[in-house]
Every structure is written in C-alpha cells, then in structure tokens.
Amino acid sequence: MAGVSAPVEVSAREAEVLQLIGRHLSNAEIGAQLFISVRTVESHVSSLLRKLGAPDRRALARRAAEPARPALPAPATSFVGRVTERAELAAALATHRQVTALGAGGVGKTRLALAVAADVAGSYRDGVWFVDLAPTGDPRMVAAAVAGALGLGEQPGRGMAESVSAALADRQALLILDNCEQVRDGVADLADRLLAACPQVTVLATSRARLLVPFEHTYPVPPLSLSGDGTSEAVALFVDRAAAGGARPEPAVRDAVAAICRRLDGMALAIELAAARWPALGPDGLTAALADPLRTLAGGSRAHDRHRSVRAALDWSHDLLDPDAQALLRRISVFAAPFTVAAAAEVAGVEAGTAADGLARLAEQSLLVVSPAPAGTRYRALESIRQYGAERLAVAGEEADTRARQLCWCLAAAAELAAGGDDWRARFDAVADDLRAALGWAADRCAPPPNTARPGTPGDAAPAGPHPGGDRAALRADAYLLASRLAELAFTRNLTGESQQRYEQAAGLAAEPARAAPMLRRAAAVAGCRTRGDDAYRLHRAAAGAARLAGDVAGAASDLATAATCAYRFSTKFERLPAPAEVLALLTEARQLAGTDPAACAAVALAEAAVLADAFGAAQGPPDNAVPDTMAAAERAVTLARRTGDPIAESAALDALTGAQSWAGDTFGTAATARRRITLLRSLPETPASAHELVDALGMAVETSLGVGDLPGAYRWGRQLADHPLLAEVGHRATAWLLVADALAGNVAEIGTRGDRFREGWRRAGSPATAVFTPAATGVATIHALRGDEAARREWAEIRDRLGTPPEHTYGYGAVFDALRLLHEGDPAAAVDRTAPQPDEVWKWVTWIWLHWYVALRAEAAVLAGDPAARDRVTAARAVVAGNPVATALVDRAAALLDRDRDRLLGALPAFEAAGCHYQAARTLVLAGGEHAERGSRLLADLGLVPMARPAV
Structure with missing residues (x-):
C-alpha cells in the first residue's frame, strides 16, 4: 500500500510478514497468504528477530501491535509557493485537533499537507503518520487502512478501530488521512473515536468534502495565486515543472505563461500537466491546445490514475455524486459566469429548493466555488469542471433543452437590466458572459446555410431543434431579441465595439428585412461613436439594401444619403475613403428614391450640402459664388431637418452650417451654431445616434471656442467631452x-x-x-x-x-x-x-x-x-x-x-x-x-x- 510506514531496517516484505505474525498466523499460513514458500517465511522471521532484537516469535507479535516508526512519503518534485497557506494551516493544527483541508481535485491538498507536516513534525514527540485512503473504497475498511499504515496487526478480541486507538492512546502524534472524500463516513467514525481516546493525537484530513464531525475545523485550500505580473505562485510552479522537462520558459514569455495559469484557474494539477506539454508545444501551441483542456491536460507520472489527467480527477469526483447531483452539475455547466440559486433552478429545470440543496452538495464536494455577498450568494465552477460538465451534458443528450432554458432566463435578465436601476452596471457585469454564451448558442443554431445570405441582410435559418417557446422561428426570434438587447446594454456600458457587433448580429438574425434595417442603422451610429468611418459607411449602405428589400423606399433613400454624407462629414475617420464617383452615385440614387418624404429629403439636402462644401474646400481659394451657394445649401438642409422634428437630423444639418459660416469668415456665428447643437441634443435620451452627435457637437464647441478666444468656454466644453462615458x-x-x-x-x-x-x-x-x-x-x-x-x-x-x-x-x-x-x-x-x-x-x-x-x-x-x-x-x-x-x-x-x-x-x-x-x-x-x-x-x-x-x- 502506498504510504505505509515501517522501520527503515525492515523491508516491505518483512513488514508484511511482521503484520501476519501479529495476527498469530503460522509460517505455513503466512506463506499461503503471501504466495511464498515456508522456507522463505522462515528466512524473513529470522531476519526480523535479528533486526528488531526480539528474543522470540511472541516478542515479534507484540512488536507488530505497536505503531511503525513514522516516515512521510518523499515527493518526487519540489514544493513551490504556498507560504501563506503553510503558515495558516500550521496555525490551525496548533489550535484544533481535527482539521480538514478542503479543495477541488488537483488543487494541491496532499502536497500542502505533506509540506505542513514536515514544518510541524518537531512539535509532535511521536512523529507524523501519513495514510493514503485513495485505494480504500469501503468506509468500513478505513480503520484497517490506518492500521496498515501504522504497521499494526489485528489484535485478538479487538476490532481494527480499537487497535488503532489503543496503539495511539499515549502518543503525541499527527495523523494525516489523505483523500477522505469517498470514505468520509468511515473517516468520521474513526476520527471521532481517536479524538476521544487519544488526547494527544491531532488529525489532519484532506478531502473534497467536509467530514461533518464534531470539532472539525475546515481550511479551504485555494488555487495558486494568480497575480498579473508573471511572478505569481502559479507561474512559479509552471516554470519549475517546465524546467524539469528541459524547457524553462524565458522571461519574455512569462506573460503568456501567466495567461495560461489564469486560464487554468491556478489549479496545481492542471498547471503541472500543462507545463509537461510546454517543451513540445510552446506558448502558442499550448494556448491553442487549451481550447480542449480535458484532452490536453493528460499524462505525467502521478502516483494514482486519478491524477494522471484532469479528466480522471474529475471522474473521481463525479462518481461520488448521486444521480440528481450529477444531473445538476452537468446542467449548470452552461453558466459562463457565477450564478444564483434562482438562475440554476430555472436553467436546470428544477425547483428552487432542489437547486439549493444540490448546489450545497456540489459545493461540499469542492466542485463549486461559493461567494456569499449582500446581493445574494453566487456559485461558480472552475473552468475545467465546467467543461467536464458540458461534456457530460452532451453525452446525456440534454444540451439543447438546457441551453434553451438558459436562453429564456437570459432574455428575462436582459429585460430586467434594460429597466435600469442604480446598480445595473454591476448586475450587467455579473450576467454579461452568460448573455453572450446563450446568444452564441442560439445564433449558431439559427445560422444561415453557407452562401445563402448577403452580408448585412437576413438569411434563412438552419434547423434549430426544439425550443421551449415554439419552433425554430421562435428560437430565431428570441436570438434576435437577445442580440438587440445585448447591443443596447453593451452600448450603455460603454462597450462600443461589442455593441456594434451585436447590432450587426441582430440584423443577421432578423427574420425579415424590415427588422434588419434599424439594427444596421444603430450599428452604423455606434461605428460613428467609435470613429470607424469605413464601418459607418458600409453599414448605412447595408441598411439601405435591407430597407429596399422591405419596400421602404424612403428609408433606403435616407440611408444612401447618410452614407454619402459620412464620406465627407467624417472623412478624417476613414482608413480608406470611397471614390468620389461612388459617393456621388449614392447621392444620385438617394435623390431618385426620396420622393416627397420629409426625412429622406432632409437627408438628401444634408448630403448635397456636404458634397458642395467638399468641392468648395478642394478649391485653391473661395470662388465668388462658392460661399453663398454653400451657405444656402446648408441653411436649406437645416430648414428641412427642423421640419422633420428630429433633433439629431437638425444637429447634423447645423454641423454643415458651421462649416459654411466658417468659410464665410463668420467665426462668431460658427461658435454660436456649435452651441445650438448642444442645446438641441442635451435633453435627448442617450442612444448611439444621439451620443455620436453630442460628442461631435461638444468637440466642435471646443474648437470654435478656441477660435473666438473663449478659453474658459473651451475648457468647459472640453471637460464635458472628456467626462462623456x-x-x-x-x-x-x-x-x-x-x-x-x-x-x-x-x-x-x-x-x-x-x-x-x-x-x-x-x-x-x-x-x-x-x-x-x-x-x-x-x-x-x-x-x-x-x-x-x-x-x-x-x-x-x-x-x-x-x-x-x-x-x-x-x-x-x-x-x-x-x-x-x-x-x-x-x-x-x-x-x-x-x-x-x-x-x-x-x-x-x-x-x-x-x-x-x-x-x-x-x-x-x-x-x-x-x-x-x-x-x-x-x-x-x-x-x-x-x-x-x-x-x-x-x-x-x-x-x-x-x-x-x-x-x-x-x-x-x-x-x-x-x-x-x-x-x-x-x-x-x-x-x-x-x-x-x-x-x-x-x-x-x-x-x-x-x-x-x-x-x-
């Protein structure tokens, strides 16, 4: 048995013979049990008499009833870090007689216990015994395993638990019981007996679950520290193990190593296994391979099969769960972020009470990290555990139903967030990853077949499977709704890049062009906020295409004219400006489609003012009629925009007017017009379009204030601009x-x-x-x-x-x-x-x-x-x-x-x-x-x- 301790002078076979002598077996019976000859048994008995200085066989039997000389297993590799944990666990042992080191499989409980045992061994007169219970599958055999580790034989008239208690009754010793989770009832019984009968014995257990015995003090073993500067304990362990494999990571790649360790949640086993792959894969290869960590993190020369891979360690924990807990574990694997009991109940499809009980049991087995907070307790599975659960979910054939329930939960969460509230940003951050994950799943299920949809326009959905709200059309509608809501929330959270992406995604999920066009317009507005002129131009053109498909000719005209305006009004925000002929063709088409629609006519008038202003600006100097013509075009654009009742359209037209006024030499009129824009926009709800326009107006107010020597005003507008979210x-x-x-x-x-x-x-x-x-x-x-x-x-x-x-x-x-x-x-x-x-x-x-x-x-x-x-x-x-x-x-x-x-x-x-x-x-x-x-x-x-x-x- 691994972990059995015996006097150094006695061989492993002699120790086995000694135990059987303690059970008063004859040489023939010992030979039969050990499958060796009687002569060989006699030889071992003679050796034991000599080595132990025993006068006869009866003395050997008495010696077999005494604990063996304690000796700790010698780890094959160095111990790295854990300075704080070593001190805290040692302090716990000094004040508590029953301490349980708790943690997930692979977190490093055993190595920490051995390191602490070495640190405190001098405090125990009779030493430290280590008992590995991993091979023990029957709780009734715990006492026998401990007796074996102590070198005790069975005593006539005594059970094994009594023999162990008797042997340790007057000993001052530390007994380490490793890997208790699968036999914790047996460990609890024995520990309870030992603490009562052996007043100077301290028990240190390592387990994935509490023993639930009186006076138990638990010490949660955390993952290795994960600082962001490449000097963490996790990085130190990775570097040490990779160096042992002949490929010490250079300082230049320590950031990559730190990122790998963060991805592995600081789990010691996972880091050791990943470091073993470093010589063959290097930073890029290992990072790519960790997309499937359960496959990548395998190998090594661990003492037990369950530590040869992360998957094996998780199999060990999974098999200890009852069927209901196994089902809950795999269903909550869809959560990408910490979650509440209520969320788990809805997504797992169980009652809240059932979910609460199940989560507690998973947490007791160290399969979940629990984070109590005033706003409510949240649970989180480490990434390797989450991926393991996802595999089990797929094998069970429950992924579609579970993901569909998560989608419904996400829609409700997004709607609640859209209603606002003082702490909505914190609430958004708490669920954002799950919103993204649910949307990703639904979008994949609704993705159009290859080459069936044009970019920026809705396409046919692929078969989507069952959906709680109805057929595949319902799933697509839910995905569209979640994408649009996530786009709005991301914009309000100042995640403008994601907001644009989600609006475009919503357009692709739209079941009909009429719903795609507004998403594309909002995406274009967000692109403007991001100073991505090329994107804004592309998206306005895509919106025009969707509007035309929907039969909205006037809307298409507005979109085409707005695209043309972008090319001139925001030319400095382009990486590659479109050719003038292309832009003029858009304007010509917009004129043809506008008809008498007020919004379309206003958009066309603004584009015409922008084109005329650009032509004027390209001249070597102001021609005699250029300034009046430009001024007239800008004023006409302002008049038409004002008639629409749209402050955003009016602000855009006023922007054209500022340019005309400036070229006319009316510096003060230019500044006044810039301030008018801010007045128009100040009270509007913040949308991508209004925010884009306001930021532009504030910037113009700063510039024009500098132009008229109003330095206090320039600072005032500049600070408002700098403070804009x-x-x-x-x-x-x-x-x-x-x-x-x-x-x-x-x-x-x-x-x-x-x-x-x-x-x-x-x-x-x-x-x-x-x-x-x-x-x-x-x-x-x-x-x-x-x-x-x-x-x-x-x-x-x-x-x-x-x-x-x-x-x-x-x-x-x-x-x-x-x-x-x-x-x-x-x-x-x-x-x-x-x-x-x-x-x-x-x-x-x-x-x-x-x-x-x-x-x-x-x-x-x-x-x-x-x-x-x-x-x-x-x-x-x-x-x-x-x-x-x-x-x-x-x-x-x-x-x-x-x-x-x-x-x-x-x-x-x-x-x-x-x-x-x-x-x-x-x-x-x-x-x-x-x-x-x-x-x-x-x-x-x-x-x-x-x-x-x-x-x-």
Whole structure:
C-alpha cells in the first residue's frame, strides 16, 4: 500500500510478514497468504528477530501491535509557493485537533499537507503518520487502512478501530488521512473515536468534502495565486515543472505563461500537466491546445490514475455524486459566469429548493466555488469542471433543452437590466458572459446555410431543434431579441465595439428585412461613436439594401444619403475613403428614391450640402459664388431637418452650417451654431445616434471656442467631452483639445498631466496615425521647447510626425505654435517668415480655429521685427479679430509696441488674465520692461518656462 510506514531496517516484505505474525498466523499460513514458500517465511522471521532484537516469535507479535516508526512519503518534485497557506494551516493544527483541508481535485491538498507536516513534525514527540485512503473504497475498511499504515496487526478480541486507538492512546502524534472524500463516513467514525481516546493525537484530513464531525475545523485550500505580473505562485510552479522537462520558459514569455495559469484557474494539477506539454508545444501551441483542456491536460507520472489527467480527477469526483447531483452539475455547466440559486433552478429545470440543496452538495464536494455577498450568494465552477460538465451534458443528450432554458432566463435578465436601476452596471457585469454564451448558442443554431445570405441582410435559418417557446422561428426570434438587447446594454456600458457587433448580429438574425434595417442603422451610429468611418459607411449602405428589400423606399433613400454624407462629414475617420464617383452615385440614387418624404429629403439636402462644401474646400481659394451657394445649401438642409422634428437630423444639418459660416469668415456665428447643437441634443435620451452627435457637437464647441478666444468656454466644453462615458476608454480624443487649450493658454502644469494621459490613451488604442490629434502634439512639443526640455520636445515631435503632418500643420496650427515659440526665443524675423502668407492665401488651413491667432501673432511678429508692413498688418488684424478678447489683446499689445506706449501695452494685461491666458499675461509684463519685466520673468519661471528673450523695439 502506498504510504505505509515501517522501520527503515525492515523491508516491505518483512513488514508484511511482521503484520501476519501479529495476527498469530503460522509460517505455513503466512506463506499461503503471501504466495511464498515456508522456507522463505522462515528466512524473513529470522531476519526480523535479528533486526528488531526480539528474543522470540511472541516478542515479534507484540512488536507488530505497536505503531511503525513514522516516515512521510518523499515527493518526487519540489514544493513551490504556498507560504501563506503553510503558515495558516500550521496555525490551525496548533489550535484544533481535527482539521480538514478542503479543495477541488488537483488543487494541491496532499502536497500542502505533506509540506505542513514536515514544518510541524518537531512539535509532535511521536512523529507524523501519513495514510493514503485513495485505494480504500469501503468506509468500513478505513480503520484497517490506518492500521496498515501504522504497521499494526489485528489484535485478538479487538476490532481494527480499537487497535488503532489503543496503539495511539499515549502518543503525541499527527495523523494525516489523505483523500477522505469517498470514505468520509468511515473517516468520521474513526476520527471521532481517536479524538476521544487519544488526547494527544491531532488529525489532519484532506478531502473534497467536509467530514461533518464534531470539532472539525475546515481550511479551504485555494488555487495558486494568480497575480498579473508573471511572478505569481502559479507561474512559479509552471516554470519549475517546465524546467524539469528541459524547457524553462524565458522571461519574455512569462506573460503568456501567466495567461495560461489564469486560464487554468491556478489549479496545481492542471498547471503541472500543462507545463509537461510546454517543451513540445510552446506558448502558442499550448494556448491553442487549451481550447480542449480535458484532452490536453493528460499524462505525467502521478502516483494514482486519478491524477494522471484532469479528466480522471474529475471522474473521481463525479462518481461520488448521486444521480440528481450529477444531473445538476452537468446542467449548470452552461453558466459562463457565477450564478444564483434562482438562475440554476430555472436553467436546470428544477425547483428552487432542489437547486439549493444540490448546489450545497456540489459545493461540499469542492466542485463549486461559493461567494456569499449582500446581493445574494453566487456559485461558480472552475473552468475545467465546467467543461467536464458540458461534456457530460452532451453525452446525456440534454444540451439543447438546457441551453434553451438558459436562453429564456437570459432574455428575462436582459429585460430586467434594460429597466435600469442604480446598480445595473454591476448586475450587467455579473450576467454579461452568460448573455453572450446563450446568444452564441442560439445564433449558431439559427445560422444561415453557407452562401445563402448577403452580408448585412437576413438569411434563412438552419434547423434549430426544439425550443421551449415554439419552433425554430421562435428560437430565431428570441436570438434576435437577445442580440438587440445585448447591443443596447453593451452600448450603455460603454462597450462600443461589442455593441456594434451585436447590432450587426441582430440584423443577421432578423427574420425579415424590415427588422434588419434599424439594427444596421444603430450599428452604423455606434461605428460613428467609435470613429470607424469605413464601418459607418458600409453599414448605412447595408441598411439601405435591407430597407429596399422591405419596400421602404424612403428609408433606403435616407440611408444612401447618410452614407454619402459620412464620406465627407467624417472623412478624417476613414482608413480608406470611397471614390468620389461612388459617393456621388449614392447621392444620385438617394435623390431618385426620396420622393416627397420629409426625412429622406432632409437627408438628401444634408448630403448635397456636404458634397458642395467638399468641392468648395478642394478649391485653391473661395470662388465668388462658392460661399453663398454653400451657405444656402446648408441653411436649406437645416430648414428641412427642423421640419422633420428630429433633433439629431437638425444637429447634423447645423454641423454643415458651421462649416459654411466658417468659410464665410463668420467665426462668431460658427461658435454660436456649435452651441445650438448642444442645446438641441442635451435633453435627448442617450442612444448611439444621439451620443455620436453630442460628442461631435461638444468637440466642435471646443474648437470654435478656441477660435473666438473663449478659453474658459473651451475648457468647459472640453471637460464635458472628456467626462462623456463614450470616451471612457479613448480619453485621448477629448484630452487632445484640452491640450491645445493648455498650449495656447500656457498652462504648463496641465500640459504635463494631460499629456501623459493623452499619450497613455493613444498608445492603448494602438497609436493610430490620426492627423486630427496633431495640433495637440504640436502644442505640447511647443510648450516643452519653451520649458527648455529638449528630450520631451523631441519625444512629442516624434508623436506629431507619427500622427501625420497635413497642410494644416504647415499653414495653420503649425504656423501659430511656431510663431509663439520663435517670439519667445526673441527671433521675430523668423516668426515673420513663418507667417508670411496672407490669410486669404492659406484660408483653408486657418479659417476653422486658427485665423484669429494667426493674424494676431503675424502682426506682433512684424512689429517686433521692425517690418515696414507692421502697421498695415496691425490694422488688418484688428478688423479680423474684433470681438475675440485674447486676439484683440494681442493686437492691442502689438499696436502699443509699435507706438512705444507702455500704458496701452499694460492695458492688454486684464484681458489675458480674465481669459486664463497665463503665458501671454507674463509675456506682456516682460515686453513692458523695467520693474514689470522682472515680475513677468518671475511669472514665467513659476510656469516652468525658460526666460523670454526680449528683442529691441
């Protein structure tokens, strides 16, 4: 028997002979029982007399009644980790006489017990005995197994339990009873007897279920620790075992090892078996193989067959269950996330009381992890156990019915979540994986046969099998409903990528085109929220196709026109813009289909305004009739959209109007129109379409506020944009414009913190080469240049170059920020050269945000450089910037410098201070000279900037 302990001088065969002598058998009887000759028995008896120093056979019989010298099994491999568990279990043994180490099969109970036994052996005068009960299938034989491990023979007139109690009565010892779960009734009886008869004996049991004896103290053995940095106990065990196989994982792949260990839930047996496959499979192969862990995690040289594979360990636990518990185990395997008793009852098709009792029994067998909480107790099966149950479910032929019940439960859960509530996000997170799993099963059952459905349109369903709510059409309807609800919930939870996917999935599940079209439109709106212009364009076109199939000609016209608008309005969000001819063909078709439908006509008018604006924007300069035509088209789009009563459509049309107003030179009208959009959208329920429009409107409000010198307004809108839940995962989109405001205002401290946030978010998003962020990178690089931090300036210049440097960088914001830097460095002549083009020569690049900043700095550069055209530039700039407090103060300061009027120069200071433009306030003082210059220099130093070079005027 494995685990039997005997004196080291006595061989295993001699120990067996000694036990039989203790039972007072003759040599002939011993030979017959052991299948050896009488002569061989005599030889073993002689050896025992000599080794044990016994005078005769009667002394040997007495010796057989005494416990054998204790010795623990020697593990074949090193023990890794478990520092906390070793200390806690040792402490439990010091204060409790009956301790049960509980845990699932393969969690490492036996190894932990042996390690703790070695740690505490010195505390027990008579040592530690280890008894492996795995081979013992009959609870009535537990005492015999323990007696065998102790080297005790059967005593005349005594049962085995009495013999063990008598042998240990005066001993101070630790008795380890390993693998008790299959004979726990027998273990409970013996432990109860030993604790009463042997006051100095402590019992440590390892089991998958509690013994349920008086004074039992349970110690749950957790899986190995799973930290995310590759230094966990689970990773240490994996590395140790893989190294033993000749292939120690390098540090570079420790993250992959950590991911494998997390996938295995930190289960020691599973990790050891996986590590054994590492030399042959490596990280990629092992990760792929773990898609079927029960097949992959097999092998090894474990002492018992049940530890040779994860499947064998689970078979052992499964066979200990009664039929009802086995049925519950396989049915709850469909849960992908922790679940409640009520959920288990509904999905398993049993009463709540039956489910509660069954879950308790499974938890007692360590097949479920129990998590009590104020909101209700939840149960979870480790992944290997869940997959094992899923296999059993399929073999039992119950998968379809169980999955169908889960689908019904998920529909009810989704409906409840849609109703909201303070804690709905936590409730969504708790069931989201099950919603996804149920939808995945239903969608697979309803998948159209190959090549029978066009992308984005509904297809014929494959046979789906029985469904509690009806036939396969009912199953498909439920799958469609769950997909659409999950899409809505995911969007509200800010999981925009999943939301788009689920809306598209719902469209594919729709039984008819009329139900597919709205799903595709919502998917397109979510794609817009994600700045995926290509997807939005594709999905609007797909929606048009579905609408046409449904006979909704006006809807198809709106979708086609909206697709055309996307190509122009959101061109910076495309990876690959469609050809102009393709877009114009969509617009032509939309005109033909629109008829007199108000929504369709409004959508067509918006597309026409977008196309006209693009044609105007492509020109070298504004033709005489281009601005009025563009303005008229935009205003017509606004009028038609307002008639529809749809605020979202009106906001989109107002966006076209902002472009026309900006090109017309109406900077303040542009800002006012941007604010009108926010007013329209503010009170709308949050949907993908309204959220997309509001985020765009907030961004436009930030930009136009910068354009009119309203820095407090730019910060106000920028913070609202940054706080919008839609940008929670891509905060760099909002942070970018706040960085531009910081750079223009000279808020150096904010540049540092916000710059780090932008860089982190941008890198987390994959470092997209999006030129819309280039102004922010350019502004940050400029501030670092003014700080004298060349390394930081170079880093941000590299980011700027990776984002892209369009013509706007050369003639618009690039010129503005370069002029700011050159003027600070005392090189106004270079600033004059950098702003040499007349505004009407570079109108396309300065008209949006940068015009007022460009002409004001251009005028100051000319004055400081002594340019003969300085006064003309100041006069022209004053007319352009009238109404802009910051730009007007810059121009007033330039005029005062030109006229050498210090009082007027200082008169610009309050405007800068009111706008929060700290840099320009300090610069004004330096330019004023004298004691003012000293104060200005101190302010610049307080901002963290290098001293400003003051040119002679």
